Amino acid sequence: MDTLGVEPYMYEPESEEESDVEEQPVAHRLQMTTSEWCTCGNCDRMPQERENICCREVPQVMRRMTQVPEEITCMIDHPGLEPVCLNIYSLQNAMNIYRADHGQLRIRGMERQCRHLAYRSFVSWCWGFLG
Numbered sequence: 057m058d059t060l061g062v063e064p065y066m067y068e069p070e071s072e073e074e075s076d077v078e079e080q081p082v083a084h085r086l087q088m089t090t091s092e093w094c095t096c097g098n099c100d101r102m103p104q105e106r107e108n109i110c111c112r113e114v115p116q117v118m119r120r121m122t123q124v125p126e127e128i129t130c131m132i133d134h135p136g137l138e139p140v141c142l143n144i145y146s147l148q149n150a151m152n153i154y155r156a157d158h159g160q161l162r163i164r165g166m167e168r169q170c171r172h173l174a175y176r177s178f179v180s181w182c183w184g185f186l187g
C-alpha cells in the first residue's frame with residue numbers, strides 16, 4: 057500500500073457536533089484540481105477543505121476495500137456500500153439506533169437526514185465506533 061503515493065493524512069471521523077475549531081489540513085486542496093490528490097478517480101471537489109479527501113487515503117476505508125474478492129479502486133464500488141449505508145431499510149434502522157441513543161434527530165429535511173444517517177452508518181461500518 058506504500059506505492060499509492062498519497063500523503064499521510066490525519067483523518068478522524070466527524071463527531072456529532074461539528075466544531076469549527078479543528079485543525080485544517082496543511083495542503084490546500086481547494087486550490088488544486090481533484091486529480092492532484094485523488095487516486096480513486098471518483099472524488100469531486102467539495103466546498104470544505106477537510107472534505108476534499110480521497111477514499112484511498114483513509115486506512116479504515118482502504119481496509120474495507122481490500123476485503124472484497126474483486127479488486128476495487130473506489131469505495132463507491134464496494135458491494136457493501138449500498139446495503140450497509142444507503143439502503144432505505146438500513147437507513148430506517150440507523151434512524152432507530154440514532155433515536156435510541158440520542159433522541160429525535162434534529163435535522164430538517166428527509167434528504168439531509170438520510171445523508172447524515174448514511175454517513176453515520178459508514179463511519180460505524182469502517183471505524184467500528186461512532187463519535
Ligand SMILES: [Zn+2]
Pocket residue numbers: 094095096097098099109110111112
Ligand atoms: Zn478519490
Ligand SMILES: [Zn+2]
Pocket residue numbers: 096097098099110111112129130131132
Ligand atoms: Zn473513491
